[in-house]
Amino acid sequence: MSKNSKLKIYITLFFVMITWGLNVIATKLLVTSFMPVTMTAFRIFTAAVGVFFILFYLGLLKKPTKNQFLYMILCSLFNVVGHHYFLSVGLKETSASNGGLILGMGPILTTIFAIFLLNYKVTVLRFVGIMFGFIGIFFIIFQSGNGLQAISLGDFHVFLSIFLQAISFIMIKKISGTLDPRLMTGYMLLFGSVILFAISLIVEPNGLQSMGNGSVGIWLLFFASAFLATSVGHMIYNYAIGKVGPSESAIFINLNPFFALVGAALFLGEVISLPQVLGFIFIIFGVVLGSGGFEELVRYRKGKQKYVA
Template identity: 55%
Template sequence: MKKWQTYIILVFIMLIWGFNVPALKTLVSEFTPVTITSLRIFTAGVTVFILLGLMGKIRKPTAQEFLFIITGGLLNVVSHHYFLSVGLTGTSSTNGGLILGTGPLLTALMATIILRNRPTVIKIIGFLSGSVGVTIIVLSGGEGLGGLKIGDLFIFISIFSQALSFIIISRAAKTLDPRLLTGYMLVFGSVVLFVISLITEPGGLKQLGDAPAAIWVLFFASAILATAVGHMIYNHSIGKLGAAETSIFLNLNTFFSLLGAAVFLSETVTIYHLFGLVFIVLGVVCGSGTLEEFVVRRKQKRFLEGKQHHHM
């Protein structure tokens, strides 16, 4: 597959993921959040295994890979989805989508700290810009710091867990197919979430029978398209393009979730939200190393062109 084809597929995945934020907001409002999330992720995990079974890609993980599956599953599935589902019941889909947009920044920050990569000036500017963006959004409620909703904090913890998990996924992907890793993590994580839901939401399963058919269509679309197929393709793209280049596309996710919140939930998108979005996008482009990569490539191209010209 050519690079531009991978790019087009990634844009489509971001559209699905962006619209998935208002879909999740609807699901967690209709059902008890942790119960419905555990079932949605289990459905996604089973879908991944069916697809990989057809592709003949299933195998038993080694002991070390199993450790990666458990750690990745606890961070990427349990912590990320638990705090996301509970967080969305306490804040708007618009705020949720924008805070989730800091994912690539946090991933780059984690890589800097854990893998001891020295950050460059451009990356530091990126981290600061992204932080400014999130601060503008969170404080735009007009109530100042006192207006900081616990839901916003939960969504931040959710994206922080996911960013940390990407470091583990990139390590695990050296020996285990990222798509198979996705399947194992989803199934393992959903079981842990289901156990949590039985403790925290004892009446959660009884509620399931009352939902209208349209909600179930939304449930399966979110589980199969956004979670199963979306994560398989995204994690596979990390293997092809690298984590930094793939994470640039997550900016579009933020834009599409704003669009989705406005179209489907009639949420108001303010000038503050748009300001915040600009800072976050700028932050990700600088912070995830994209800008530097672009500059380096341009220099190499000029150098090679100069060399050829010299030989002529």
């Protein structure tokens, strides 16, 4: 691949990370206007429609086998239902800045599960990175200085959402060799939205009624979140993985907490505290070291220098 092609992909990934970071802000606004689970079910279904439209345009639509079908439902329970349920409920109860920073733990949690479930090698740098990540979370959730009482239920729910998503990434990796991840994404979003809607009918009896309370601006935000952040964002990210590799693509995820912090300050007027800034710094270093991104970059540069020599 030429340098210009790689540069275009990197620039595109940069803008995807902006949408993903700001999507935390969008979700925070949406759950204050609609009941969270009902809204999330409709948003995920809208995103699924967007993904299938793109798949049809690209000629990638394919009927999965029975085993693939069952596995995708299982993945959807973790990646879509569990993740988005606890994320929407959590952001109702905590700040967008806290939520964005906690979500930044995703790559580290994925690495931890990969170590235990996929027998990934634990290096000194990865161990240090994992410790940095948890130190960052400590700064965020204990920022008020009130000890365990400082942990809000919202913080816990957001952490649980990224915890479940990290498990799903391991499951997806095991099946991605037999099924295109982009196609898998569409089916998972569709299955998940149906299950979330069924849950919303139980936990939010007035959820459908709340969907009629949104202003024009909120509905525009709803469709932007569904199509840009979820549909287009995930499709572009999966495409980038195929072109430049997972290690180089994963480095860009580190930008999400930064854009979530900036968005919370600009659009929600949230005051960013010093402990949050310190937590952000520790999480960034933790993700770069703990996810193996730094080691991959060093190996890549060494191999390139050897090739040039």
